[in-house]
Amino acid sequence: MSGASEASPGRWARLTGLLVGEEDALGLALVRLLACATVAAHVGRFAATGAARFALLHRDRGGMSDAHGWLEPLGGAEPWMITLLCVVTCLAAILGAVGLFTRAALVVTWLGLRVISSLNPEAHGSYDGLLVDTLFILMLSGAGRALSLDAWRSGAPALAARWPRVLLVAQLGLLYLGSGLHKGSSGWVPGGDASALWYILQQPTWSRLGALPLALYPLTQVATTLVWFFEVLAPLFVVAVWLRESAPRGRALAALRRGLEGVRFVEVYLAFGLAMHVGIEAMMEVGPFCFASLALYPAALAPARLRAWLERAAGWWRAVGARRQGESS
Amino acid sequence: MLFHLAGSCVAVLPDARYGLDRRAWADARVERELAVWADRVGMTPSAFQDRLYELAVGYEGARSAALAPFEAYFRVSGVSQNWSMFAAGTVESDRFGLRARRCEDCPWEWLYVHADDDHAWSRAVLGHPRVRSAIFRWSWPSHAGRYERGCRALAERVASADADVVAVECSFERSTLPSPSRPDVPAPAWGRARVVQTRTVAR
Numbered sequence: 235m236s237g238a239s240e241a242s243p244g245r246w247a248r249l250t251g252l253l254v255g256e257e258d259a260l261g262l263a264l265v266r267l268l269a270c271a272t273v274a275a276h277v278g279r280f281a282a283t284g285a286a287r288f289a290l291l292h293r294d295r296g297g298m299s300d301a302h303g304w305l306e307p308l309g310g311a312e313p314w315m316i317t318l319l320c321v322v323t324c325l326a327a328i329l330g331a332v333g334l335f336t337r338a339a340l341v342v343t344w345l346g347l348r349v350i351s352s353l354n355p356e357a358h359g360s361y362d363g364l365l366v367d368t369l370f371i372l373m374l375s376g377a378g379r380a381l382s383l384d385a386w387r388s389g390a391p392a393l394a395a396r397w398p399r400v401l402l403v404a405q406l407g408l409l410y411l412g413s414g415l416h417k418g419s420s421g422w423v424p425g426g427d428a429s430a431l432w433y434i435l436q437q438p439t440w441s442r443l444g445a446l447p448l449a450l451y452p453l454t455q456v457a458t459t460l461v462w463f464f465e466v467l468a469p470l471f472v473v474a475v476w477l478r479e480s481a482p483r484g485r486a487l488a489a490l491r492r493g494l495e496g497v498r499f500v501e502v503y504l505a506f507g508l509a510m511h512v513g514i515e516a517m518m519e520v521g522p523f524c525f526a527s528l529a530l531y532p533a534a535l536a537p538a539r540l541r542a543w544l545e546r547a548a549g550w551w552r553a554v555g556a557r558r559q560g561e562s563s
Numbered sequence: 564m565l566f567h568l569a570g571s572c573v574a575v576l577p578d579a580r581y582g583l584d585r586r587a588w589a590d591a592r593v594e595r596e597l598a599v600w601a602d603r604v605g606m607t608p609s610a611f612q613d614r615l616y617e618l619a620v621g622y623e624g625a626r627s628a629a630l631a632p633f634e635a636y637f638r639v640s641g642v643s644q645n646w647s648m649f650a651a652g653t654v655e656s657d658r659f660g661l662r663a664r665r666c667e668d669c670p671w672e673w674l675y676v677h678a679d680d681d682h683a684w685s686r687a688v689l690g691h692p693r694v695r696s697a698i699f700r701w702s703w704p705s706h707a708g709r710y711e712r713g714c715r716a717l718a719e720r721v722a723s724a725d726a727d728v729v730a731v732e733c734s735f736e737r738s739t740l741p742s743p744s745r746p747d748v749p750a751p752a753w754g755r756a757r758v759v760q761t762r763t764v765a766r
Contacts, residue, residue, distance in 0.1 A: 253564065264602060271564075280689075280691065280693065283687035283688060283691055284687065284688050285687065285688045285691035285694055288688050288690075288720065289691070289694050290696065290699065292643070293715065293719075294717045296716075296719060296720070296723070297716065298694070298697065298712075298716035298717070300709070300712060304751055316714065324710070341710060344641070345612075345633070348641045352647075354693075356696070356697035356700055356713075357693040357694060357696055357697040358693065358696060359692060359693065359696050360645075360648050362576065363643045363644075363645065363646075366641045366642070366643070367641075367642050367643065369646070370640050370641060371641055399660050401564065401568065404568055404571070404641050405571070408572070408575045408646075409644075409646055410646075411575060412614060412644055412645070412646030412647040413647075413648050414574040414576070415576065415577050415646075416577050416647045416648065416650040417649075417650055417651075418577075418597060418650070419596055419650060419651035419652070420600060421651060421652045422650075424653075425601075427651055427744075429742060430649070430651065430652035431652060432652060432740075432742060433651050433652030433653055433654060433656070433740055434652040436740050437652075437656050438656055438657070438658035438677055438678055438736075438738070439656075439657070439658070439659070439677060439695055439698070439699045441678070443715065444678070448741065448742070448743055448746065451633060451742060452741050453729065457651075471647050471744055489758040519695075520692065521692030521693070521696075522692075523648075560718060
């Protein structure tokens with residue numbers, strides 16, 4: 235008993251060691267940039283097409299909504315309110331993306347998106363929830379301390395608390411796990427006919443491609459099973475990120491870490507997710523969900539690793555540019 | 564932070580409330596799925612459905628109790644973890660269409676059919692992901708009331724764009740998708756029509 239109580243603080247400190255402390259804000263900043271750009275593009279298009287006025291106005295005022303949502307105290311939405319709401323949300327998201335008055339911009343974007351979602355509970359997608367969840371964490375974080383006009387103006391060291399990035403990794407894991415837990419139909423669960431994607435990809439409401447040739451059926455079966463495993467393995471992905479960035483002392487955890495690092499689990503997981511989202515975006519029209527999901531990916535890499543990757547990518551880009559210039563001259 | 568994490572982990576458990584609406588179970592897409600699982604566990608479809616309903620009620624009670632301490636936090640923060648996305652691929656699928664006519668005896672003219680370039684009236688609006696999302700839900704029996712009201716809203720939109728229109732019809736085209744085990748499928752058929760006389764719609 236006494237041994238356990240003596241060991242507890244050490245274990246607790248190790249468990250929470252990943253959450254405390256500060257680090258380079260690059261990962262958070264990339265999430266901020268991608269999430270805000272996604273909101274700006276989506277809300278901007280929603281307003282510009284006129285779809286916002288139809289979808290969000292109450293049917294008493296020529297729209298299709300049954301609800302007044304957060305605008306009920308004002309007597310419900312008027313057309314000009316919808317336009318103003320979208321413009322303000324879009325502008326705030328642009329400010330959030332470029333990092334000018336970042337925290338205030340993130341708060342307004344988060345609020346704007348919540349008001350928009352409240353005005354018609356039918357006209358929403360999972361991207362609303364994901365973006366609100368992401369913005370809520372970002373607005374409490376130091377996401378504006380890198381890749382931002384605020385950081386450029388202040389010239390201060392770009393350090394931010396680490397816990398928001400850890401929460402964003404958990405959010406990514408919860409997103410995929412939650413999606414996997416819902417996929418309990420016979421077409422998804424291994425052991426069935428693995429037909430789910432065959433039918434989903436041809437759903438007229440969402441499909442970009444229309445009818446698929448029957449020859450592709452086996453390919454969609456493989457993809458169905460892979461996607462299902464990808465989603466239900468999300469907790470292991472979160473554990474892999476946690477183990478990579480901490481120093482587990484237990485033998486079992488250390489062995490698990492070696493195993494996961496040996497197969498580069500985090501990179502393989504992210505690469506599969508990237509391919510899956512690009513595939514979904516190419517074949518289906520599901521709103522900004524793919525971009526909202528991919529916005530979280532930079533959080534899964536420790537800033538030092540992320541910076542090294544970006545520098546390598548920039549070096550490769552410069553080399554390609556130099557080679558092209560050499561060829562043309 | 565740990566509170567946020569703990570609440571999110573509970574909230575990620577699937578929300579069974581919508582599934583408890585047994586009107587949706589009468590839809591062919593759900594019936595087919597339930598029949599597959601009933602067959603797998605060796606029960607008759609009706610016994611399986613009753614057992615599943617009991618289990619779902621118990622599960623939902625437990626889930627709600629576990630979520631209760633976090634509800635106020637979720638309400639304020641807006642955080643939600645309901646990721647119900649493409650939970651099933653269904654053999655049957657629906658496509659929305661809208662048509663109108665200019666007199667009682669005139670033929671119906673197609674205005675909009677989803678993903679049809681020849682009938683693309685107001686496509687930027689009706690084809691927007693958020694509007695499509697709402698229309699997709701209307702195809703389910705449990706959303707019949709919303710379908711009625713949504714169709715009225717569309718009729719009003721058509722009427723305000725074209726004063727000559729006297730009636731608007733919303734409907735869904737039900738298709739059965741082929742697969743290697745079922746290469747021959749019935750032809751798509753339009754159904755579940757709702758007609759709104761636009762003269763009765765307040766403008």
